[in-house]
Amino acid sequence: MADKTVPSAAQISASQFNACLARYRPCVQAISASKRAAANKDGNQKTLVELDDYRYGHAVDTFGSDASTTPMTLDEVKLLVEWKLRHGTFRPTLMKLVSSNAPATVEDTVSKAVKAYREHKDVSSAVNILTQLKGIGPATASLLLAVNFPDSVIFFADEAFYWLCGKGAKCPIKYNVKEYLALNEQAQILANRLGVRAVDVERVAYVLMRDGQATGEAPGTSKDGAEAKEDTVQKVPPKRKLSDDKPDVKAPTRRSKRNRPALPYVTMAITARGSRRPTKKKMQPLFPDPIELPLRFATLKERLVSGREETITASWDRLLCEMEKQVEHISSLGSQVIPEIDFDCIDSTEHAETFHSELKRYGVGIIRGVVPLETAAEWEDGVCDYLCENASVRTTTSAPPSSELHEVYWSPAQVKARAHPNVLAAQRFAMSVWTVSRDPEALVNTHRPVTYADRLRVWDYETPGSEAEMPLSARIDGGSVERWEPDGSAPVYKEILRGDWESYDPIDSSVRARVTSDLYHAAESCSIFRAFQGLLAFNGTPAGFVKVCPMVGLATAYILLRPLFTGSGVEEEWKLSQPQDSVLHGALPGYAQDVRPSLHPHLRLDRTLVDVPELGPGDYVIWHPDLIHSVGRKACPERHGSRDTQGRNQPSRQATVRPPSNPSITMYLPACPLTQTNALYLARQRRSFLLGHPGPDFFVAHMRSSAGAGAGSVPSIGESDFHNRPGVQDVSEAGGEDGLRAMGLFPLDEERERETRTAQLANGILFPDL
Structure with a gap:
């Protein structure tokens, strides 16, 4: 030849x-x-x-x-x-x-x-x-x-x-x-x-x-x-090979989506203490039965109820009564409860007030068309090129494997998206619902979004598995047992834990911005204050890619009070446990809060865990940090009839679901305000960006995985050796000064900031020599 x-x-x-x-x-x-x-x-x-x-x-x-x-x-x-x-x-x-x-x-x-x-x-x-x-x-x-x-x-x-x-x-x-x-x-x-x-x-x-x-x-x-x-x-x-036993993968070009090679997958699953797990399936514990925790948690629960038995019992009874009404409300409307607004309408007082009202009530919302279609398409191509070109990307797989979580943080598309003016405007708009009613002097600036570098999720429509094969379950981010611990985030839920859940305000940030939601330094656990978690779609995603239980206040109260009571079913009488045991249903140190029918029957997840509607390219879905949700599982058929937005914000741009032959690409994109804790994290993350390392919350897990890569191997750290990894100039070109400020790469103008004290504090942390 x-x-x-x-x-x-x-x-x-x-x-x-x-x-x-x-x-x-x-x-x-x-x-x-x-x-x-x-x-x-x-x-x-x-x-x-x-x-x-x-x-x-x-x-x-x-x-x-x-x-x-x-x-x-x-x-x-x-x-x-x-x-x-x-x-x-x-x-x-x-x-x-x-x-x-x-x-x-x-x-x-x-x-x-x-x-x-x-x-x-x-x-x-x-x-x-x-x-x-x-x-x-x-x-x-x-x-x-x-x-x-x-x-x-x-x-x-x-x-x-x-x-x-x-x-x-x-x-x-x-x-x-x-x-x-x-x-x-x-x-x-x-x-x-x-x-x-x-x-x-x-x-x-x-x-x-x-x-x-x-x-x-x-x-x-x-x-x-x-x-x-x-x-x-x-x-x-010669063509570069991923490994001796894998087919050749060409250097990246703007290739046809129909002919793209499969994105390189390498599974990584690491515990907080460094032991390796065989697959991602055990990363989120699937608890069919309650698990006993150390005795100190029983003592903690006794202290919570001691002297307040009647108050807490009455509170529980009122909660179950109100939840029953909300279950019927959500079940009757299904996905229609999730508010939507066009990005072009966020400056309209009428549209904004309606959206904000429902966002506060349900804890979830969709902002349509945040990124122009052509820009989203460009980012989609860029992600595929970056993943195919840099074949050492680690991934974790959901169970059953219906989506892949790519451990990539600094691809050009992600960096541009975080700095994009429309994204920052959408985040400011969403975070404006948060208040500081408990402490008006709290240093929380929701007008200045800061970047939190998270990962990519790729949905494969053709992956085997069905909804019937998966147990119904969901999760809450931001730790688990910490919600009951005084040194953790228990101060946020003070009203709930003292039997007055009606006074709890889910969108008050004054205390939440100061607490520690990660006492156990779990691998990949978020250590900053996220006003909203979110996903930005680079192309279409099907309905049900994200599922949510849209009753953020009531569900939070239920999760916190449920371990104090004993019962066997929704129709049975539940009583305050005497004495209290050490079980915190679905919570383990170092894990997210697991939520499932066997542990939390009154939530009626079969009726309240509703599908987020399909997303089009450039659409942005956000949800409250305490919201019960599930991401990346197989979507089941619509259970609640066709979507009817009569009387609600109606987006002019319809979401377009991608054909089954193409994977759906989204990026995690939380909305984070400027606080002292977040500024300290941003200083560490800035160094990670410049070096191409995973962000601080993800670095330990990455290094533990690299340590087990094989004898004699010396893997590079994160994306430090990746081709086409962007730098500071790329951030500037994508978002200008505001994009740089969100990354901690440019100081705040203290005289022009709404929250002068917060700006001064952040500049002192990020730019101490100014």
């Missing part, structure tokens, strides 16, 4: 160039024939050959002469985009975005760009004009210019970039203007040296990088079969 070689762009001869150009048509015909089987069966879809004839034939003849004054219409742009998607990387959302442009706007914008290049020969300015259109990035903009100026402008194709800028090898591409200018410059150098056109350079690059796939020939072989001279060729580097 001939050795696959690629002639160097700097040394390729005219004869070699012409021989490759002559092979372009057969190469496209072979690729078109191979793709024809995947085309739609009704025959309406154009073949690659037909689209290619339009792109290099009719389109160039119509627009590619200096004398041409024919305006390019939206339909013609769409035809070129269709060629681009078939000729290279398929992106299912691109055509929809391009089609959403107004026809008159397309004609006017393309005409302005063509005029700008014709008059000044400034390809950068022309590209910037074209990228004002929806769905038109630098690559598509270059295509429109290349059709109009085939002699001097090259299309930003992957193959051209690999050959001219990557020395004949596949390499990461960011698809920005800077890269395109470098590509166009190299194309002009080659075109001037050989006296050829830019459009021919583009086609030769396609042959050199693709022809081996279509014909089996070595791309460096001339038409008569003679091998190119050794000193004029560059060897294509």
Whole structure:
């Protein structure tokens, strides 16, 4: 078999160039024939050959002469985009975005760009004009210019970039203007040296990088079969392997989602004390029966009830009565209880007040369209490229395996999302419902979100398993036994524990911001104050990807009081336990609070654990830190009928569920206010970001896992050696000064902050030398 070689762009001869150009048509015909089987069966879809004839034939003849004054219409742009998607990387959302442009706007914008290049020969300015259109990035903009100026402008194709800028090898591409200018410059150098056109350079690059796939020939072989001279060729580097027993994975490109290799999975599960567990299935304890804790917890419970037996019993009776009403309310409405608002409406007083009222009542809400569709699609592609390129990413799998939790914290998409102005605005809007009624002097600034770097979750629709195979269960984040311990978060729930749950305010942050919710330093336990946990969707997620029990105040009171009482079922009489035992149902030191029907029957999870509606790209779902929830399990069919938002905020942008062939990608994105505790964490996390290490809450688990990676291995820490890991400049470009401040990378302007004392405190922690 001939050795696959690629002639160097700097040394390729005219004869070699012409021989490759002559092979372009057969190469496209072979690729078109191979793709024809995947085309739609009704025959309406154009073949690659037909689209290619339009792109290099009719389109160039119509627009590619200096004398041409024919305006390019939206339909013609769409035809070129269709060629681009078939000729290279398929992106299912691109055509929809391009089609959403107004026809008159397309004609006017393309005409302005063509005029700008014709008059000044400034390809950068022309590209910037074209990228004002929806769905038109630098690559598509270059295509429109290349059709109009085939002699001097090259299309930003992957193959051209690999050959001219990557020395004949596949390499990461960011698809920005800077890269395109470098590509166009190299194309002009080659075109001037050989006296050829830019459009021919583009086609030769396609042959050199693709022809081996279509014909089996070595791309460096001339038409008569003679091998190119050794000193004029560059060897294509071998494909990198993940391991000796795994298939090759190509270096990342903007690949078709339909043809992406499976994302690399490596399971990691570590306990707080360092012992390894065989799988993630035991990370969250599945307790069919109550578990006895150390005797000190029995003593703690006795102290809680001593002298208040009648008060607490009466409180329990009132709670069960009110919960019964709420169970009926939630069960009758199902997912409709979850409020929604369009991001564009958050500044509307009427819409905001309605949303905030229901967010406080139910503890969960959806902000639709926080991130534009095209931005979400770009981030989705970036995540897949980052994961495939950096194959050492660790993952944990839910049980049964319906979603993967990727232990990635600093991918470009995550960093950009956390700094994005819309995300920060949505977080400020959501956190504005929190109060400091207990202590008005508390140092809590909900107008200044701070970043908490968490992980990615990928939902695989095709993973085996069903809802029937999983026991009904959920969890509450933020520790478990700490809720009853005076040194933990018990002060937050003082009213509940003294028998006055009606006075408990779930959205008062004055005490919550000061307590310790992680007394046992559990691996991956959150040590900061999150006003809301959240998920941002990069693409569509199905209904039920997140399930919630939307009665945050009552459910919290029930979780706390339930261990003090004894009973066998919902219909039975429950009595205060005498004496108290050490059981805290579903709670173990170092774990999240487990919630299940056998331990918490009055919650009626079969009726109150409702599906969060489907999310579209750029949608943001948030929930209270004490809310009972479940993430990443198989969604069951809608139990409560169709969604009817009559009388509620109705988002104008409908969520779009992704087709089953594509995994759903979301990132954990909590909303965290500026407090002393959070500023201290941010200082430590800032160092993690700069080094590429996992955040402080995740570092110990990562190092324990790395220690067990194998004898003689010296793994890098986190993402420190990952390719394309972003830095400070990327944060600045994504979010400006506010994005930098959220990451602790830029000091607060104390004179302009609403909470001056909090700003001074944070600056003293983060920038002590100022």
